[in-house]
Amino acid sequence: MSDPNNCPNLPMSTSARFRRVLLPTALGMILVAMILWPVMWINPSYLIQGSSADHLYHFPTIEQFADELPSPHYDDYPAATAPGYHTLLAIPRSLGFGYTTIRMMGSLWTIAIMGALIGVCVRRFGYGALIVAMPVLITNYILFPGIWLLPDNAGWFGVVLITLLCLNDRVSNTRLVVMGACLLGLVWMRQVHIWAAAPIWLSAWIGSGAQVPAKPVEFFSSLGSRTNRGLIALICTLPAFGLLGWFVWMWGGLVPPTFQDEHAGINLATPGFVLLQISVLSVFFSPILLARLRGIWQGHRTVFLFVVGLGLLLGLGPVSSFSVDDGRYGGWWNLVRHTPEAMGRSPIFLIGSVAGSVCVMLWGSLCSRRDAWVLGSILAVFVCSQTINERSWQRYHEPMLIVLICIIFARSDIQTVRRRSVLVGSVALTALLAFVTATQLTEQVSRDSSDPRVDALRAKKASQNTIQNP
Numbered sequence: 001m002s003d004p005n006n007c008p009n010l011p012m013s014t015s016a017r018f019r020r021v022l023l024p025t026a027l028g029m030i031l032v033a034m035i036l037w038p039v040m041w042i043n044p045s046y047l048i049q050g051s052s053a054d055h056l057y058h059f060p061t062i063e064q065f066a067d068e069l070p071s072p073h074y075d076d077y078p079a080a081t082a083p084g085y086h087t088l089l090a091i092p093r094s095l096g097f098g099y100t101t102i103r104m105m106g107s108l109w110t111i112a113i114m115g116a117l118i119g120v121c122v123r124r125f126g127y128g129a130l131i132v133a134m135p136v137l138i139t140n141y142i143l144f145p146g147i148w149l150l151p152d153n154a155g156w157f158g159v160v161l162i163t164l165l166c167l168n169d170r171v172s173n174t175r176l177v178v179m180g181a182c183l184l185g186l187v188w189m190r191q192v193h194i195w196a197a198a199p200i201w202l203s204a205w206i207g208s209g210a211q212v213p214a215k216p217v218e219f220f221s222s223l224g225s226r227t228n229r230g231l232i233a234l235i236c237t238l239p240a241f242g243l244l245g246w247f248v249w250m251w252g253g254l255v256p257p258t259f260q261d262e263h264a265g266i267n268l269a270t271p272g273f274v275l276l277q278i279s280v281l282s283v284f285f286s287p288i289l290l291a292r293l294r295g296i297w298q299g300h301r302t303v304f305l306f307v308v309g310l311g312l313l314l315g316l317g318p319v320s321s322f323s324v325d326d327g328r329y330g331g332w333w334n335l336v337r338h339t340p341e342a343m344g345r346s347p348i349f350l351i352g353s354v355a356g357s358v359c360v361m362l363w364g365s366l367c368s369r370r371d372a373w374v375l376g377s378i379l380a381v382f383v384c385s386q387t388i389n390e391r392s393w394q395r396y397h398e399p400m401l402i403v404l405i406c407i408i409f410a411r412s413d414i415q416t417v418r419r420r421s422v423l424v425g426s427v428a429l430t431a432l433l434a435f436v437t438a439t440q441l442t443e444q445v446s447r448d449s450s451d452p453r454v455d456a457l458r459a460k461k462a463s464q465n466t467i468q469n470p
Contacts, residue, residue: 003237005134011264013306016280020122020123021119021122021123021125024081024118024122024126024127024129024130025115025118025119025122025129025132026115027116027131028115028118028130029111029114029115030155031130032110032111032114032115032137032146033111035137036107036110036111036143036146037104037107038101039147040042040100040104040147040201041100041366043182044318045213048413051144051147051148051150051151051413052150053147053180054148054150055079056071057078057079057080057226058079058085058086058149058150058151059079059099059102059149060120061077061078061079061083061086061460062086062089062090062093062102062149063090063093063102064077064078064085064090065083065086065090065326066090066091066093066094067335069090069094071319072087072090074247074250075216075250075251075256075257076251076256076257076258077183077256077258078258079151079256080258080259081151081155081190081191081192081255082188082190082247083153083185083188083189084188085106085151085187085189085190086151089102089105089106089149093309094170101353102149102326103147103148103149104408105146106149106150107147108146109146109153109157110137110142110143110145110146110153111146111155111209113153113157113160114136115135115138115141115157116131116160116161116348117160117403117406117407117410118130119163120128120410120411121133121406121409122409123392123410123411124409124410124414125409125410125423126418127422128419129410129428131423131424131426131427132409132410132422132426132429133406133428134426135402135406135426135430135433136399136402136403136406137407138377138430138433138434138437139399139402139433139436139437140396140433140437140440140441141394141395141399142399142438143437144437144440144441147354151189151190152190152395153191153398154189155186155189155192155193155272156180156369156399156400158183158185158193158196159186159187159196159400160221160403161182161258161311162179162182162183162196162199162200163199163374163375163378163403163407164406164407164455165178165179165182165203166179166200166374166378167203167204167370167371167374167375167407167411168210169208169209169370170213171203171204171207171208171229173232174354176200176204176229176232176233176236177236179200179233179236179237180200180233180235180236180237180238180239180240182284183197183237183240183288184239184240184243186240187240187243187244188243191244191247191254191255192385192389193380194241194244194286194383195382195384196378197237197240197241198377198378199235199374199377199378199381200237200380201230201234201237201435203233203374204229204232204233204378205219205226205229205230205233205406206209206219206226206370206373206374207222207225207226207229208370209388211225211226212369212370212373214226217375220232220296226265228280233266239450244300247361254385263387264298265327265330265389265390265392266387266388266390267326267328267389267391267392268317268318268319268387269318269319269320269328269349270383270386270387270389270392270397271314271383271387272311272314272315272317272318272320272349272350272353272356273320273332273333273352273354273357273392273394273397274383274386274397275311275315275327275353275354275355275357275359275360276332276348276349276352276355276356277331277332277352277356277357277358277394277397277398277401278356278359278360278363278401279352280352281334281361281401281402281405281429282355282356282359282363283430284426284429284432285421285422286365287418287421287425288414288418288421288422289359289363291344291361291418292365292366293362293363295365296361296365298364301408303361304358307357307360307361308354308357308358309326310357311353311354311355311356311357311358312350312354312405313347313352314351314353314357314422315345315351315354315414316345318349319344319345320336320341320344320345320346320349321336321341321344321345321346322334322337322346322348323334326390327389327391327392327393328392329396330394330395331393331394331395332394332395333353333392334395335348336348349425355380360379362374363404364376365403366387366409366412366413366414367408367411368410371411373409375404375407375408378403378404380464382400387409408423415433427470431446455460
């Protein structure tokens with residue numbers, strides 16, 4: 001394992017810190033704003049083009065809460081997510097701010113995500129941090145929620161923040177309290193991210209320095225101190241579970257009553273599909289990963305064979321054919337759709353699952369021992385949480401995977417030659433994602449223009465405008 005702390009953490013003067021960290025981060029956030037906001041100015045009306053989810057669910061929820069303030073009705077509303085995102089934006093809406101301004105306020109979550117990621121990358125890559133973090137922004141699963149009123153990025157910001165806090169090896173009660181507060185806010189935004197409690201528990205359990213288990217068998221060593229830290233972490237996360245419990249009690253389920261029949265179920269193909277996505281993303285950084293493969297094979301052959309076997313199991317076990325009814329469609333499922341299959345199993349899916357398993361091991365070899373524990377737990381718990389969603393959609397997975405890659409590069413021991421490979425791979429990945437995003441944008445506008453629900457909403461808003469402005 002490499003040591004991500006190869007650069008000495010010497011104290012920096014205020015001016016040096018500004019030049020090295022704050023200035024590139026601030027410029028990166030300004031760049032992100034200049035990418036997002038012009039689209040809103042060019043397209044100020046939410047009934048012209050954009051995301052139908054904005055039109056049909058999230059902006060109506062914001063307007064409903066704005067009308068109901070100061071006591072919005074959380075028992076049911078036209079969105080399947082927790083009410084935090086909509087409540088915050090309902091406040092300026094109730095004060096008379098228009099749709100475009102509300103969208104700009106909603107984009108602050110996306111700007112914050114990029115600021116956090118650029119900030120952690122800048123110490124290793126300087127201004128190249130903007131390039132390393134750019135794939136996160138350009139994927140349409142992050143870019144679209146930054147342009148239109150979608151709550152996804154409010155949730156992803158909380159996930160990024162908790163991940164970075166968990167990776168900090170200075171475990172303290174104060175830090176655990178902060179992480180618990182972040183988890184509470186995260187669940188208020190997106191209840192599906194309750195899984196983020198697990199890495200908080202783990203980061204407290206494994207501790208730091210010499211306490212971090214070198215092998216799985218050491219996980220239960222020093223049981224007393226680990227238990228104390230684990231109990232404190234558990235207590236700090238209880239408010240988030242209490243909030244989720246209140247939602248479940250109020251809604252009669254994990255989502256508001258209007259959406260009770262959606263997203264329920266289990267999709268056993270999700271773990272393999274996540275691995276397939278990892279294998280695709282890893283292609284862009286193959287010079288870095290392949291350089292680790294020989295050492296892994298020579299020094300950890302048993303682990304390598306176990307990982308390959310796990311990939312085979314996840315690739316062959318579940319049905320992996322394209323199916324709209326079973327939630328296996330969109331994204332790379334379209335590649336599966338156009339390739340042969342046998343007994344409901346796709347060879348592309350199998351190859352991707354095995355390759356993805358190996359890539360996970362190679363990515364882990366770039367991490368310090370503690371980072372490997374934390375990031376490995378985040379990936380495992382995240383995949384488990386997505387497996388209990390019937391819809392195995394790439395939009396639910398890809399942002400998390402690209403964020404993890406970005407963080408690994410920020411904290412790994414990348415030598416100068418490999419640093420260039422990181423930058424080149426990031427540029428290539430950004431180019432591919434930009435092409436996909438442009439294609440998706442065209443298709444989204446086409447879908448919106450032919451969606452009868454959007455037509456009905458246009459008619460409703462036109463009627464309201466006529467009444468207000470006779």
